[in-house]
Amino acid sequence: MLEIKNLHVELEEEDKQILKGVNLTVEAGKVHAIMGPNGSGKSTLSYVLAGRDGYEVTEGSATLEGEDLLDLDPEERASLGLFMAFQYPVEIPGVGNMTFLRTAVNAQRKARGEDEMSATEFLKEIRAKAKELQIDAEMLKRPVNVGFSGGEKKRNEILQMAMLAPKMCILDETDSGLDVDAMKLVADGVNALRDEGRGFLVITHYQRLLNHIKPDVVHIMSNGRIVKTGGPELALEVEENGYGGILAEAV
Amino acid sequence: MAMAQAKLDATDARLATLSLPTGGWAEAARRDALTRVQATGLPGRRDEYWKYTRPDMLTAATAAEAAIFDADEAPVFGEVDQLKLVFVDGVFDAAASDDLALDHVRIERLAEAGSADIHWARDLYGTLEIAGQTPVVRPLAALNTAFATDGVLIHVTGAAPKPIALVYHHSDPKSDVMLHHVIRMDAGAELTLLESGPVAARCNMVMEIDVADSAAFNHVRVQGRDHERQAATHIFARLGQESRFKSFTMTANGVMTRNECVIELTGDDASAHVAGACMGDGDFLHDDTVFITHDALNCESRQVFKKVLRNGATGVFQGKILVKAGAQKTDGYQISQSLLLDEDSQFLAKPELEIYADDVACSHGSTSGAIDEDALFYLRARGVPHGIATDLLTLSFLAEAVEEIEDAGLAEEIVTRMEAWLARRRG
Numbered sequence: 134m135l136e137i138k139n140l141h142v143e144l145e146e147e148d149k150q151i152l153k154g155v156n157l158t159v160e161a162g163k164v165h166a167i168m169g170p171n172g173s174g175k176s177t178l179s180y181v182l183a184g185r186d187g188y189e190v191t192e193g194s195a196t197l198e199g200e201d202l203l204d205l206d207p208e209e210r211a212s213l214g215l216f217m218a219f220q221y222p223v224e225i226p227g228v229g230n231m232t233f234l235r236t237a238v239n240a241q242r243k244a245r246g247e248d249e250m251s252a253t254e255f256l257k258e259i260r261a262k263a264k265e266l267q268i269d270a271e272m273l274k275r276p277v278n279v280g281f282s283g284g285e286k287k288r289n290e291i292l293q294m295a296m297l298a299p300k301m302c303i304l305d306e307t308d309s310g311l312d313v314d315a316m317k318l319v320a321d322g323v324n325a326l327r328d329e330g331r332g333f334l335v336i337t338h339y340q341r342l343l344n345h346i347k348p349d350v351v352h353i354m355s356n357g358r359i360v361k362t363g364g365p366e367l368a369l370e371v372e373e374n375g376y377g378g379i380l381a382e383a384v
Numbered sequence: 385m386a387m388a389q390a391k392l393d394a395t396d397a398r399l400a401t402l403s404l405p406t407g408g409w410a411e412a413a414r415r416d417a418l419t420r421v422q423a424t425g426l427p428g429r430r431d432e433y434w435k436y437t438r439p440d441m442l443t444a445a446t447a448a449e450a451a452i453f454d455a456d457e458a459p460v461f462g463e464v465d466q467l468k469l470v471f472v473d474g475v476f477d478a479a480a481s482d483d484l485a486l487d488h489v490r491i492e493r494l495a496e497a498g499s500a501d502i503h504w505a506r507d508l509y510g511t512l513e514i515a516g517q518t519p520v521v522r523p524l525a526a527l528n529t530a531f532a533t534d535g536v537l538i539h540v541t542g543a544a545p546k547p548i549a550l551v552y553h554h555s556d557p558k559s560d561v562m563l564h565h566v567i568r569m570d571a572g573a574e575l576t577l578l579e580s581g582p583v584a585a586r587c588n589m590v591m592e593i594d595v596a597d598s599a600a601f602n603h604v605r606v607q608g609r610d611h612e613r614q615a616a617t618h619i620f621a622r623l624g625q626e627s628r629f630k631s632f633t634m635t636a637n638g639v640m641t642r643n644e645c646v647i648e649l650t651g652d653d654a655s656a657h658v659a660g661a662c663m664g665d666g667d668f669l670h671d672d673t674v675f676i677t678h679d680a681l682n683c684e685s686r687q688v689f690k691k692v693l694r695n696g697a698t699g700v701f702q703g704k705i706l707v708k709a710g711a712q713k714t715d716g717y718q719i720s721q722s723l724l725l726d727e728d729s730q731f732l733a734k735p736e737l738e739i740y741a742d743d744v745a746c747s748h749g750s751t752s753g754a755i756d757e758d759a760l761f762y763l764r765a766r767g768v769p770h771g772i773a774t775d776l777l778t779l780s781f782l783a784e785a786v787e788e789i790e791d792a793g794l795a796e797e798i799v800t801r802m803e804a805w806l807a808r809r810r811g
Contacts, residue, residue, distance in 0.1 A: 227779060
């Protein structure tokens with residue numbers, strides 16, 4: 134599904150290398166987790182994959198189902214089926230949540246040469262999905278993320294994910310700022326979307342999210358590289374011993 | 385100080401093209417206004433309140449021609465249940481207008497009612513305009529009071545059952561028009577007034593509104609989309625106790641638009657909201673000049689002005705809140721912001737507060753900015769193409785002004801027009 138090979142990335146403005154040769158393959162139907170200390174390059178990896186400005190890829194490649202991602206605009210990547218749940222979802226006053234989502238859904242459909250979703254069809258679907266995430270009708274009408282609590286913003290991200298039905302989902306520290314109940318709700322939303330045709334890359338600082346979203350593979354990232362890969366037990370090891378031991382061992 | 389010769393010459397040249405309507409109850413006010421124009425002269429480039437906007441086009445002896453705008457959209461507010469009053473190049477068109485009868489409302493033409501000797505409008509015509517000349521002179525408004533040839537006189541005694549819509553048509557590329565409307569809202573009266581359409585090649589508009597105690601006046605205006613118009617508009621309002629005044633203006637295009645709004649809150653617990661959203665592309669100058677005077681207890685005022693500028697367009701905002709001594713518990717808010725869609729456009733702002741009471745809350749802010757890159761990336765990451773994402777964020781920027789429109793249906797229509805304006809320019 135997602136294949137990253139020897140990816141080297143610099144910050145455009147600072148001439149500073151952040152990713153120093155990332156290799157990673159996420160298969161369809163699998164959940165991969167990336168853990169790592171602050172500054173290891175986890176969020177940079179997600180931004181580079183989603184197509185944010187300000188980064189320069191100096192070496193390596195990233196493909197989604199064989200399509201080169203790195204030359205595409207963010208919206209083209211999204212239409213190919215890439216989705217990133219933001220660590221800090223942006224507030225957009227004056228643009229209704231529903232208007233925004235319908236615009237996004239139909240823009241992607243149009244880009245893929247599919248028919249646009251009718252207003253009634255969209256409404257029916259969004260209502261059903263919002264209900265599962267305990268997002269009320271009022272929240273759907275409000276401007277995008279404006280006045281939402283941290284938990285509401287993250288649930289809104291998952292709602293967008295559910296409506297856009299991507300092939301490859303990247304969750305960038307989706308657990309940050311969430312209490313236990315909110316995290317469970319978000320995890321349930323993600324778990325409901327797990328299926329054979331869809332890959333997940335869950336970026337997190339802490340193991341606790343992985344209690345709710347059970348990964349198939351866990352990677353430890355440090356200093357711009359993946360330094361260790363293992364099963365779910367690797368996350369537990371981090372939880373117990375911190376990153377210190379693992380990183381010392383990897384070097 | 386003697387008037388500069390250039391200003392005197394320009395004023396004389398302009399006055400030479402006009403003739404004062406005579407007879408009837410308005411004549412005294414007209415003569416007085418003419419005397420005032422002669423005393424102050426028409427605005428010049430060196431006047432403090434014309435520092436950012438060159439008045440030349442508005443004061444020239446004759447108007448520059450303006451091409452007739454070929455409307456490719458349905459008329460604004462066309463679907464609203466309304467009483468329609470049509471002006472073609474500044475002349476009332478009875479055939480195109482609805483019957484003037486409306487419950488709790490009396491509507492007359494200035495051009496006809498003006499010949500009577502006694503009329504209720506006599507107490508207001510030019511009166512609010514004069515009050516609005518202190519401390520800042522507005523000679524174009526005085527010029528209008530002297531020479532306006534038509535307009536409507538609206539007396540509202542209760543809740544008007546539907547909006548009155550002033551619809552303007554421009555059919556002569558050389559038309560140079562002065563319209564003067566007077567609106568008297570009796571205690572407890574309610575009215576929504578709509579204005580739309582290109583008025584003329586050049587227009588000078590004055591609207592005087594007396595809002596008595598507990599009355600509510602709602603105004604929604606759409607200027608444009610004629611590109612070559614030169615417009616100077618003035619609103620003068622006086623607000624009684626517990627009255628409410630709301631005015632929103634959307635402006636699209638126009639080489640020269642100066643919208644002045646002068647409001648005096650004279651009764652306790654009154655509220656005045658003035659908002660504007662303008663969109664300019666290329667040869668465009670749009671100036672909002674607002675002066676709100678608080679002269680009573682516990683009054684609220686809001687000024688919300690947003691300008692979207694591209695391809696070298698210029699936006700100007702001069703907004704003032706004056707809180708007089710004794711106007712305690714005043715709640716004043718003023719925000720003026722521009723969204724510059726490229727580096728060639730500019731926004732010039734002069735926010736002012738002048739406060740002589742000690743128990744008030746007044747805030748003002750003015751910003752200029754570009755599209756927020758984080759928000760743009762967020763939308764694009766969801767699959768929204770760059771152009772549409774930029775438009776959504778532009779509408780987001782304008783939203784605070786649009787939210788000042790009370791009626792949801794009217795607000796929706798305004799947003800639809802804004803969307804269309806942006807979509808026509810989408811790359």
